[in-house]
Amino acid sequence: MKITLNGDPAEVDAVTLAAALAELGYGEGPFATALNRDFVPACERAETPLSDNDAIEVIAPMQGG
Amino acid sequence: MQIYGETFDSRLMLGTARYPSPDILRQAIAASGAKIVTVSLRREAAGERAGQAFWDIIREAGVSVLPNTAGCHSVREAVTTAEMAREVFGTTLIKLEVIGDADTLQPDLFGLVEATQILSSEGFQVLAYTTEDLVAADRLVEAGCRVLMPWGSPIGSARGLNNVYGLRAMRARFPDLTLIVDAGIGVPSHASQAMELGYDGVLLSSAVALAGDPVKMAEAFRLAVAAGRLGYEADPLLPRDMAEPSTPVLGQALLGGAVLS
Numbered sequence: 001m002k003i004t005l006n007g008d009p010a011e012v013d014a015v016t017l018a019a020a021l022a023e024l025g026y027g028e029g030p031f032a033t034a035l036n037r038d039f040v041p042a043c044e045r046a047e048t049p050l051s052d053n054d055a056i057e058v059i060a061p062m063q064g065g
Numbered sequence: 066m067q068i069y070g071e072t073f074d075s076r077l078m079l080g081t082a083r084y085p086s087p088d089i090l091r092q093a094i095a096a097s098g099a100k101i102v103t104v105s106l107r108r109e110a111a112g113e114r115a116g117q118a119f120w121d122i123i124r125e126a127g128v129s130v131l132p133n134t135a136g137c138h139s140v141r142e143a144v145t146t147a148e149m150a151r152e153v154f155g156t157t158l159i160k161l162e163v164i165g166d167a168d169t170l171q172p173d174l175f176g177l178v179e180a181t182q183i184l185s186s187e188g189f190q191v192l193a194y195t196t197e198d199l200v201a202a203d204r205l206v207e208a209g210c211r212v213l214m215p216w217g218s219p220i221g222s223a224r225g226l227n228n229v230y231g232l233r234a235m236r237a238r239f240p241d242l243t244l245i246v247d248a249g250i251g252v253p254s255h256a257s258q259a260m261e262l263g264y265d266g267v268l269l270s271s272a273v274a275l276a277g278d279p280v281k282m283a284e285a286f287r288l289a290v291a292a293g294r295l296g297y298e299a300d301p302l303l304p305r306d307m308a309e310p311s312t313p314v315l316g317q318a319l320l321g322g323a324v325l326s
Contacts, residue, residue: 006108025111030120032106032149037141039148057108059149060116061123063090064105064133065080065220065270 004055018045020056031060066266067243068158069190069211073100076260077290078131078245079283080270087122089279094126097273097283101129103160105136106150131192133160138173140180147184159184160214160247160268162194170220170248174201178208185209194247197231199238206242213239214247214268217259221271223251226258236263253282253289260293261301 003010005024014020017033017040033040034057040048050056066076079099084090094102104123109116123130132150137143140163147159163180165173172194178201181191185208192212193205202213215235218224226232227249236244246259247268256267267290276282 006110027112029109029114029117030153031109031116032153034145034149037145039145039152041152058111059106059146059153060109060113061120061153062105062107062116063080063082063084063119064103064135065082065274 001050001052003050003053006057007055012050015050016046017048017050017056020050021045021058026058029060031058033058066245068101068192073129075100075287075290076266076294077256077286078103078266078268079273080268081119081123082270083274084279087119090274091122091126092280093273093283094128096280096287098287099128101131102126103133103268103270104130104154105133106146106153129158130154130156131158131160132156133194134162136164137162138164140176140183143176143180144183147180147189148187151189157188157190158192159189160192160194172196172216174198174204177201178204181205181208181210192245197228197235199235202235202239206239212243212245214245216248217246217255217267218249220248222249223272224249225251225255226262229258229262232259232262232264253285256286257289257293257296260290261296263297266290 003012012020012023014023017035036055066073075098077097077099078101079094079097080103081090132154134143134146137146143163151157161180163173163176164170177193177195181193184191191210192214193210194214195201197215218227243265245266245268246264250256250267250269250272259267273279273282
């Protein structure tokens with residue numbers, strides 16, 4: 001299905017958020033996820049279904065002021 | 066300095082962005098004596114691992130982290146960012162920024178109060194990036210905020226304390242609240258001035274990161290913050306209009322002027 005990953009178009013076979021992240025190559029690293037602008041806790045990714053045109057955001061630590 | 070019941074033995078909080086290199090960041094944190102550093106979150110591509118590398122540096126530095134919601138212009142964006150930060154960084158502390166003006170990066174006080182209400186109800190400990198506005202400050206406290214961070218001047222402007230009167234009024238209004246001047250600090254004397262006003266701490270970033278010698282500047286700020294605080298605790302003189310001799314005049318010899326007969 002067609003999704004958006006961090007603002008860019010992407011295509012995945014996965015039907016859950018957790019499976020999509022694995023398919024896209026996200027490993028263990030520290031990151032957090034949002035689906036259609038709502039936060040999805042790590043423990044809920046496996047039960048979070050994906051639909052066409054969903055927007056996934058994956059964010060990780062970076063320098064801040 | 067007290068942050069939500071926890072005591073930190075430095076009154077300086079340091080940003081981690083825009084350093085020339087990770088090694089200089091590491092040295093600057095050590096030289097500043099800061100026990101809390103600010104961190105942020107950004108999109109990460111699969112396999113990039115930049116977040117992991119940065120996170121490793123911060124953990125090795127042995128300091129606490131304060132995630133921010135920098136760059137958020139809406140309540141929803143700030144709340145979602147805070148929720149993501151809590152999971153990634155494992156802390157309920159959040160430096161809440163809801164930006165309302167693109168030129169000055171002035172906080173949107175209406176959005177800030179709304180976001181504080183939401184985040185406080187979700188168990189966050191909010192450090193609100195605000196202005197010196199006392200009405201907004203009252204609303205923030207009502208919303209559960211216990212650490213206010215008024216701006217000195219616009220973020221990154223290095224203009225120092227634009228409204229000393231306003232900052233002094235805020236200190237007087239909230240004698241028991243933790244107040245930290247955040248943003249606009251350019252040189253160590255700005256930080257000293259904030260501390261002399263009785264502020265609990267200062268947060269600065271670019272002043273150190275973009276200095277010609279960030280490590281030396283970090284140390285300068287460490288000393289300035291400590292000196293300003295000592296000065297405040299020592300109960301300083303108030304300014305006056307006319308001179309007052311600092312050398313006692315009693316018993317001074319009459320060697321000049323008119324001879325009295």
